[in-house]
Amino acid sequence: MNGVVLISGNGSNLQSIIDKANSIDLTICCVISNKTDAFGLKRAAKVGIPYVALDETLFDSKLDFDQEIMKVIDNYQPGVIILAGYMRILSADFISKYFGKILNIHPSLLPKFPGLNTHQRAIDAFEKKHGASVHFVTEELDGGPVIAQEFVNIDSTDNAQTLAKKVLDKEHALYPKTIHWYTQGRLKLIDKNTATLDKKTL
Numbered sequence: 001m002n003g004v005v006l007i008s009g010n011g012s013n014l015q016s017i018i019d020k021a022n023s024i025d026l027t028i029c030c031v032i033s034n035k036t037d038a039f040g041l042k043r044a045a046k047v048g049i050p051y052v053a054l055d056e057t058l059f060d061s062k063l064d065f066d067q068e069i070m071k072v073i074d075n076y077q078p079g080v081i082i083l084a085g086y087m088r089i090l091s092a093d094f095i096s097k098y099f100g101k102i103l104n105i106h107p108s109l110l111p112k113f114p115g116l117n118t119h120q121r122a123i124d125a126f127e128k129k130h131g132a133s134v135h136f137v138t139e140e141l142d143g144g145p146v147i148a149q150e151f152v153n154i155d156s157t158d159n160a161q162t163l164a165k166k167v168l169d170k171e172h173a174l175y176p177k178t179i180h181w182y183t184q185g186r187l188k189l190i191d192k193n194t195a196t197l198d199k200k201t202l
């Protein structure tokens, strides 16, 4: 299956997907960033994947920017759109156009801690466990049906940085695994609240 990956920064999840692309039946046809200096663009360039960086400061509105991204995406007719550290809220038009085809990885055990600064918020809330979630993207921010999660323990010595590293390590295995379910056609978004794996509700 052809996939487009959207990033904003380091792209370590992108790297884990690049490394496993063959074994998860995925061809990454383009990497798109909303930050021109995202390190992930270098990762794409290094392995010859086409990439596009759009400077978000040059667009008047969220919709203008997303329309440009949609033009790029539609050149490739991808079967899946993979958000990998894409730190920009998508417009309603974008989400409805590709409904059921957009996956995201989020660094918390959703529905806990949607949004930003998840690691510090988990520590501040005295959580004992934290982790990462892969979910379908719907209009509700970090609110689409969860597909799979991995957890880590929060130790008394952890701070936001050590916790972020632990969670990222889990993400690098979790995301390719769930993308593979999708490329195999096993994973479906039925409606904004329901996803199935092998026809069983998750």
Ligand code: GAR
Pocket (backbone or CB within 6 Å): 008, 009, 010, 011, 012, 013, 014, 084, 085, 086, 087, 105, 106, 107, 115, 132, 168, 171
């Ligand atoms: C990852 O932890 C990912 O879960 C998170 O950003 C990081 C990106 O790291 N995504 C979000 O917070 C999305 N709301 P990476 O650029 O090294 O893959």
